[in-house]
Amino acid sequence: MTTITPARTAYETVIGLEVHAQLLTRSKMFCGCATAFGAEPNTQVCPICLGMPGVLPVVNKRAVEFAVRLGLAVHATIAASSRFARKNYFYPDLPKGYQISQYELPICEGGWLDIAREATIERHARPEGAPKRIRLTRAHLEEDAGKNLHDVGDGASHVDLNRAGTPLLEIVSEPDLRSADEAVAYLKALRELVVYLGICDGNMEEGSFRCDANVSIRPAGSETLNTRVELKNINSFRYVKRAIEYEVERQIGVVEDGGRIVQETRLFDPQRGVSVTMRSKEAAHDYRYFPEPDLVPIAAPAAWIAEIRAALPELPEAKRARFAADHGLSAYDATVLTGSRALADYFEATLRHGAPPKTAANWIMGELLALLNAEGAEIDTCRVTPKSLAALFALIDAGTISGKIAKTVFEEMYRTGAEADAVVAARGLTQVSDAGELAAVIDQVIADSPKELAQYRAGKDKLFGHFVGQVMKRTQGKANPAKVNELLKARLAP
Ligand SMILES: [Zn+2]
Structure with a gap:
């Protein structure tokens, strides 16, 4: 019909x-x-x-x-x-x-x-x-x-x-x-x-x-x-x-x-x-x-008129194309980061201080813009300078802090304007990579989870995540995840 x-x-x-x-x-x-x-x-x-x-x-x-x-x-x-x-x-x-x-x-x-x-x-x-x-x-x-x-x-x-x-x-x-x-x-x-x-x-x-x-x-x-x-x-x-x-x-x-x-x-x-x-x-x-x-x-x-033309700043369209070509950004990232001249300048200043483009783009578009938007603030008034942000990335890169802890550090930097290494030192957030220290925690976790251990040994591989999670929890997220994985694998091997 x-x-x-x-x-x-x-x-x-x-x-x-x-x-x-x-x-x-x-x-x-x-x-x-x-x-x-x-x-x-x-x-x-x-x-x-x-x-x-x-x-x-x-x-x-x-x-x-x-x-x-x-x-x-x-x-x-x-x-x-x-x-x-x-x-x-x-x-x-x-x-x-x-x-x-x-x-x-x-x-x-x-x-x-x-x-x-x-x-x-x-x-x-x-x-x-x-x-x-x-x-x-x-x-x-x-x-x-x-x-x-x-x-x-x-x-x-x-x-x-x-x-x-x-x-x-x-x-x-x-x-x-x-x-x-x-x-x-x-x-x-x-x-x-x-x-x-x-x-x-x-x-x-x-x-x-x-x-x-x-x-x-x-x-x-x-x-x-x-x-x-x-x-x-x-x-x-x-x-x-x-x-x-x-x-x-x-x-x-x-x-x-x-x-x-x-x-x-x-x-x-x-x-x-x-x-x-x-x-x-x-x-x-x-x-x-x-x-x-x-x-x-x-x-x-x-x-x-020729003088005025010669003095024109780089315009949004040209900047977007350059960001995509020079920094390897997606069209979307380039568009967000050129949303204002101040934001684009901030991003490029971070790179001049040694930040990798993709890391800088992700942090600025994610963590930074989220905090700025939450209080309706503009980038010009941001307390975290491009240099400090680049220094934070360097700490992650060096394995001093994990990416997860870096977010906590960044929030404090944003609130107070403090430098990343100062926040890490003051709050004892340095990543734990020491094998002896981590092994002690791992032993404790295994001793406290006899049921999970038995199931894991019986073939339930998924439980590996449970042990990693417990170690991270007991170290307040400070354990080096790669190191924990390595040590746990060795410790749980039959
Ligand atoms: Zn008048």
């Missing part, structure tokens, strides 16, 4: 992301005010970023350099001449009544970013096979707005302009992403890249790396781009996934009910897990863009 299922349209999700990365310059985009986070409200301001009449902006060269760095890293075209434009709109946190951004002539055009294939993302497996290429539309420089503060307890709303004028790089992707998981993979790859490049701290909680997602759906197989909805200011990977998944379901619901998707901007509420309409989406012409008359176009000399 065949079951007939009613035809249900299969939908394909289409997503493009606009990421705002706050650039790690010391001063703002067009004035000398500090960009540091967390200062008292309105203490990092001047007539320029307050939007006073008659003042003139001056472009921050470092911000332009950072934009070029990103552009080169994503294979974009760096514009020979790019221009700033005024984006006009009113909001209390924008005293000038316009934001200086870039419109027709952005600093970077085109380029791409590779992400792991969706199949591997879904299985949460190691990245394998050819990556998926996500095309970039552009990356442009602009200034951030201030911040409105509500609910501070006095019933009034306030405006903090410390953030006004902070340099941002807006990185816009083509609508090449096909699921919430791909969007998250793209964001992670982009965040990793800007942190590697040293142009953004990637801190999503403080808003220095945030994204807007443009989401639409279409029948599977269709090539049309349907009306999209913009999800605004999402500031964590988890919320990006939830917000997009919610939006896709919402749009399918609307279409299945015979409705029409309206172009709008929606805000995701992580507490309730739903998004709400914020405003109907403006079109570009609503902003009345026009060239910023107070700034000349940026003409970045080819020699300067």
Whole structure:
């Protein structure tokens, strides 16, 4: 018997992301005010970023350099001449009544970013096979707005302009992403890249790396781009996934009910897990863009761009390939160990102190990352230096301690920052390899296990493990396992 299922349209999700990365310059985009986070409200301001009449902006060269760095890293075209434009709109946190951004002539055009294939993302497996290429539309420089503060307890709303004028790089992707998981993979790859490049701290909680997602759906197989909805200011990977998944379901619901998707901007509420309409989406012409008359176009000399290219750090992809080739690591190990520049540097420093690559990789990815993750700490603050870790491996290698005891030693090193040999000496953890000492323990164990001894002699070979276990237990794990095996075999031989 065949079951007939009613035809249900299969939908394909289409997503493009606009990421705002706050650039790690010391001063703002067009004035000398500090960009540091967390200062008292309105203490990092001047007539320029307050939007006073008659003042003139001056472009921050470092911000332009950072934009070029990103552009080169994503294979974009760096514009020979790019221009700033005024984006006009009113909001209390924008005293000038316009934001200086870039419109027709952005600093970077085109380029791409590779992400792991969706199949591997879904299985949460190691990245394998050819990556998926996500095309970039552009990356442009602009200034951030201030911040409105509500609910501070006095019933009034306030405006903090410390953030006004902070340099941002807006990185816009083509609508090449096909699921919430791909969007998250793209964001992670982009965040990793800007942190590697040293142009953004990637801190999503403080808003220095945030994204807007443009989401639409279409029948599977269709090539049309349907009306999209913009999800605004999402500031964590988890919320990006939830917000997009919610939006896709919402749009399918609307279409299945015979409705029409309206172009709008929606805000995701992580507490309730739903998004709400914020405003109907403006079109570009609503902003009345026009060239910023107070700034000349940026003409970045080819020699300067070449200089920036030459100074680019090794990027994640290249580092992964080198780790696999030079240190003989698997693709998975190379990916984990290049997860951040600091972690990769730590690993390589351990090798410079003589650690074998595979041992170092296993310990860093296993013991070390487990302890760091447990307290949400970063490698930079780790009390075990690469040199101390290499010294611990040397103790295992020399047979001074067993691999099992090494874990105990490592935990103490991690907690206190003590050196491996000091921990071993203070706690008497040196491995016992002395034949006389071990033979005494073995004799005791055999004397205490007459039943097991009889069964073993009768042919139950598996019981050998019982004797080894007992010896290890009575020596608190300090007995040299290889030596115990050797001595026991001789002692139990008929
Ligand atoms: Zn200022």
